[in-house]
Amino acid sequence: MNDIEKLLGDFADAWGRRDVGAVVEMFADDAVYFASVGPEPGRKATGKAEIRDLIETMFAVDQGATSETSEPIVFDGGAFWSWRYTLPDGSIELGCDLLRVADGKITLKDAYRKVRAG
Template sequence: MGPEPGLTFWGPDELQRGIAAMLAHNQGSTAALRNLCLCGKRGFWEWTYTFPGGLPERGCDLLEFQGERIRVKNALRKVQGGA
């Protein structure tokens, strides 16, 4: 996160603070992080962005670690459409 070389977060508590800082970059919205789960070489978290006057956008990030680094990060986002 941030300018190169970025920041490093160690452990679930630091990672949760880092993710919250990342979500705060989307100005004008409120963001919530939930269900942070790290299990061996894999991890995930779920998030919600809410913009004023808009529907919440929900998503999750899926992680795969190699040693102490993230090797793969896939992000999925669900934008709820209006009728």
């Protein structure tokens, strides 16, 4: 297991526990997070304070959901993985993230989500 795989494994575990503090600590101070939903095409959060606010909002909205990630596909300086959310009503949401990593911290999390027609 390389350093990026370890970081992302820890990230997925903290996300699954809904441990906002642990999740945020894995981001670089100047990181950027593009959420898969929001007022723009997604919602952009820059820096740990905005990322914390974004994650707290997301966890409040999908309270009770469980998440799973695939094994990351790691490349120099980052990774890609897919994810699956099971919401409390049993519905499933699928998506993926492009992640960039430098100096042991996530510098970019760019999330994409499958959208149902209708």
